Amino acid sequence: MKLLTHNLLSSHVRGVGPRGFPLRLEATEVRVIPVEFNPDFVARMIPKVEWAALLEAADHLRLAEVPKGPTQGYEQDETFLRKMHHVLLEVEVVEGTLQCPESGRVFPITRGIPNMLLNEEETET
């Protein structure tokens, strides 16, 4: 699971709503996988990034060199975009957990795949 995905994931446990974001990330195994740099894509995703959640997740993964926020004119700032590219797309959580901040429910991550299946009591239906 990439950090970009984590930054957009929100718990869908019944009754939780917007308070289900962000999921608390803990990782026991992390991998760095090179991904081709596409500045257009990174620049387009920057406005969607929730910085507090990103910084907290990066902190839990003990990542260095994470920008604290978008710089002025970030669309042309290649250094900034490359750093964000690395943080958002190249860091993969292989084993770990995601925890819903409101309900406390834990979603395990195995082989890089978060298990978001809810049981009957937890679903809206």
Added chain:
Amino acid sequence: MACRGRRPEHGGPPELFYDQNEARKYMRNSRMIDVQTKMTGRALELLDLPDEKPCFLLDIGCGTGLSGDYLSDEGHYWVGIDISLAMLDAALDRKAQGDLLLGDMGQGIPFKPGSFDGCISISAVQWLCNANKKSDIPAKRLYCFFSSLYSVLVRGARAVLQLYPENSEQLELITTQAIRAGFTGGVVVDYPNSAKAKKFYLCLFSGPSTFLPKGLNEIKEEEEAKESTFTNKSQAVPSIISQPCLRHRVPYRIARSGVVRKMKTREWVLEKKERRRRQGKEVRPDTQYTGRKRKPYF
């Protein structure tokens, strides 16, 4: 994939149907791969994403990542959700480039509002119509799916869902819930007269109402094979230009082919208008004046 006699949804839940054996078929059976790939291409065409811009897409029922690979090849980034661990494991083996989630679409899409620029789904949504647990109510699951999908899409984004509805009641159940969730749009049917080639694409718009694209139609039996090859922007006008991968604007095409006169002919204009109709854009009707020679000052 549904076999002709029995529908897989009647045999049990998808997470059991899509086991390792089924996953292997998706990896090995070239006809299966071919059909899935073509449907993905058509879905992407109907999604009508902005030209040359990498988008962030959602793939519902991503399975082994066949459709996802297509999205990656087009330069997009994607997240896939599937209910079958066996299929997702196969996707990992195939080194699918999108992020994968194990999840049930009927429980909702667990993302923040406005996360995705678009959504596709190939051969998955019909599974929501059959209750597998005693507590399942298909209409509720469908509504939960559509309402959360509506939320996670950027305003104005589209969702194109290729599916195999069992009958018209099922299709109506699905579309009713989609409309309740706030979507506009409709069903595009390709090759409605062919039992084998007929495909349903539920095209949903999350913004203001847009023109619904025309379904594809076969013209003659011998042309059927050609027709089922979808067009994309790079296969622009095959009858005029023989070079395949021309994704460039008109002036460059002229320079490449060196055939200046063939551009802007009436034939070319009509083909282009037909292409835009297939993409669902609003196009003026063809008249005797279409593509006529204009006075020099034009």
